[in-house]
Amino acid sequence: MERWLPIKFFEKRKRDEQRTEGGGSATMPPWVLQGEALTRRSRQLVSNMSRVGATFAAHKREKQKLPMVVATTIVEDAIAKSHRGQVVALLDSDQKANVIGITSAVLGNELSSPDTAEADKESTKPKETRRLLSVVTTEELILKIKYTLQDTQNFAKLISTIAEIEPFTAQRVDYNPNNHLYRISLIDYRDLDKNTLVQKMFKEQCDAHGIKIEREIRYAADMNLYRVSLDSAIDMETVLGFEGIFSIEEAIPIRMDMDSIDDTLVPIAKQPIEGETYPVVGVLDSGIERNRYLAPWILMGGEAYYEDLYQDRGHGSMVASVIEYSDELNGTNDTVTAGVMMMEAVVIPDLRKETVYPEDIIDNVRDAIERHRDIKIWTMSVGTVEECAEKTFSQYGMALDNIADENNVLIIKSAGNSTAFLRGGEHECITKMADSVRAIVVGSIAGEKGQYDLAEVDTPSPFTRCGPGPAYIIKPDLVAYGGNAGIRPDGTATTTGVRVLNRTGVVARATGTSFSTPWIARIAADLNHLLAGDFDPLLIKAIMVHNAGYPAGQRMKMEDKINFMGFGMPHGTRNILYNTEHEITLILRDSLLKSQFINILEFPFPKSLVGDDGFYRGQITLTVVSSPILRASEGPEYCQSDISVGFGTMTGIKQRDITKRTVINPFGAENGANLLREDYYSRKVLGATEEKIFARERTLLRYGKKFHPIKKYAIDLDEMKPGEREKLLGKDRKWYMKIEMLCREAIEREFRENGEKIEQEFCILLTIRDPEGKAPVYNEVTQQLQDGGFVYSDVKLKNEISQYVV
DSSP: OOOEEEEEEEEOGGGEEEEOOOOOOOOOOOOOOOOOHHHHHHHHHHHHHHHHHHHHHHHHTTTTTOOOOEEEEHHHHHHHHHHHHHHHHHTTTTTOOOOEEEEEEEEHHHSSSSSHHHHHHHHHHHHEEEEEEEEEHHHHHHHHHHHHHHOTTTTTHHHHHHHEEEEEOOOOOOOOOTEEEEEEEEEOOHHHHHHHHHHHHHHHHHHHHHHHEEEEEEETEEEEEEEEESSSSSHHHHHHHHEEEEEEEEEEOOOOOOOOOOOOOOOOOOOOOOOOOOEEEEEEEEEEOOOOOOOGGBEEEOOSSGGGGGTTHHHHHHHHHHHHHHHHHHHHOOOOSSEEEEEEEEEEEEETTTOOOOHHHHHHHHHHHTTTTTTTEEEEEOOSSBBBOOOOOOHHHHHHHHHHHHHHEEEEEEBBBHHHHHOOOOOBBOOTTOOOSSSSEEEOOOEEOOTTTSOOSSSSOOBBBBBOGGGOOOOOOOEEOOEEEOOOOTEEEEEEEEEOOOTSSSSSEHHHHHHHHHHHHHHHHHHHHHSSSSOOHHHHHHHHHEEEEOTTTOOOOOOHHHHHHTTTTTOOOTTSEEEOTTEEEEEEEEETTTTTEEESSSOOOGGGGTTSSSSSOOOEEEEEEEOOOOOOGGGGGGGGEEEEEEEEEEEEEEOOOSTTTTOOSSSSEEEEEEEEGGGGGGGGTTOOOOSSGGGGOOGGGGOOOTSSEEEEEEEEEGOHHHHHHHHHHHTTTTTEEEEEEEOHHHHHHHHHHHHHOOOEEEEEEEEEEOOTOOOOOOOHHHHHHHHHHOOOOEEOSSSOSOBBBB
């Protein structure tokens, strides 16, 4: 079906802006302790504070220059912001901003809930919770906290909220005599002067004890990471005795991936046309060979961080060939531009000749991007082999986020490869660096299947790493074809790679997420080249995710799709920016203040999608991509803000009583129902496998979780439960969209202390489609936008797509 109608931007109207209203309940939560259990907890915490006081006295006697840090562990039931606020107030009871961060903690059941038989039966597993880190600078603060924790009559909820309080000790590993290199992180005191001091003191103490700092890299605005050489366990204990140490872990070098070769079809070498403009991609890799296929497309003035003697441009050349010749090599027609200019950045050496560590790569990446800030799309198919943590984001991922934010760029990062399938082991999680929130992280699916390959076509490659990422965010974000692999009868590995050009310009085969990633980068670069206006990474990411789907369709369980393929494989650029007459895609690109929400009542929705039975039908796909406020000091709560969207029906608009204390907004939805709720739909439909074509687009509704920077919902109204359909889809019901901002306690406190307003950018794409291809959806919704007083416009292109897709 021909796509020739441009997708549309629309703006909220003034009347759609509403103010956030207060709420809450005075009822005590069920986990609040009573009687003897409360008394025991109070005594335990008072004892904890006595130990804190003794440690603080020693801290003063030793005349330490940095403030003492205390860790306060919160019980699992009380980690919500509404409960945690009173703990922060306790730790800040000297009227200073003492709380400096959050880490993960694990509690046994004896502290995770009240002493009840029901709670004991709940689980025998330890439970994950949070530890607040705070500074203590006076004895008076310790006494205030101690007295408060003794008062069981007035502070039962507060006492029940806290599991334990103790002096902070650095997170550490045991010394490995086979590895002398370790990474050290310092405490982030959330104070520029103190952070500068702790870095200065660390360097001075290393120098005084003969400990060599091998590398120093910046991973956040004012925080650095250090790689040091420790010759013995004694050296490690010496470093752990320094002030301001947050963590110490082994430094693991980068490992080289192997590729297979198989000569085949030879494409025609392309040449840029003088006077034409082309998309640009920065290639963060091992370098690009100047062969006849690639040389014309390499920009002058690239960066090389290793001498020619220590370079091997093989990997980078194959990556570049996917960017430049993917369509020609693989018989596809996904791109709309004739070529891509490439900026080479040699950020990794020949690993057979020189050892390199992840922090070296990060430093090189930062320098290359800072030197070429005009290049907005960067592909990165190198990285660590270390698995990301379950709860906390790596400093490497945070560093890529910081680089992206400071330079306003979009990094496309490979998810990483694993050989676990050769050992029959479980799939390994995405690597550190691939846990970047800002980057688009790319996994691999198989495009072909050889005799002994394990993966079916269009399913995850055996070597691709899986999600979720830290804090259960969806990673990888997208997938593309990266090859297949298997095991021969003799136990050796076999691969069926994607077609690439090797460094000499010979067509070859290569496998790995290294070669799915540049295909995604090409689409991002095409979009950036086509879209008019300033570079907008949120918009580009949102368009790609919104137009992604699962080629495997019904052949995989939904949870496996999410964990291995994220939001799926995006369509090529030709299919992304236009609609048919039986669908429409609307884009809302905006920002939201914490004190407000957007409530679009009587949202445009085509009446032509009311069936003969009097009920609405149709398919709805809604994607939300936000740019959360990030704080490295907050550990598992690294993402500090979120955008929540509801889209559904209502009986009408009701007038509200603004004379009530908690009511501010005069109008609201009457009998509103958010249709993006899983319980409205048949479990059979949203369950393990699916047969309908819409299965290629659907994600589990429960994956639209709080504090996930990307959310996607795809619903078919025909699949709603009959009872809910009767109530919620009648022809007389109106439609609405509600957009809210959520914030964690730490960022609310920080902005409150600074007197600033919290604001977050977001991009929402909504597609309404008639699956039968009959209703005039595009024209009708366009008319409703006009009638509803919306400002709207077609997507503006600075470079038109010359032909449409049929």
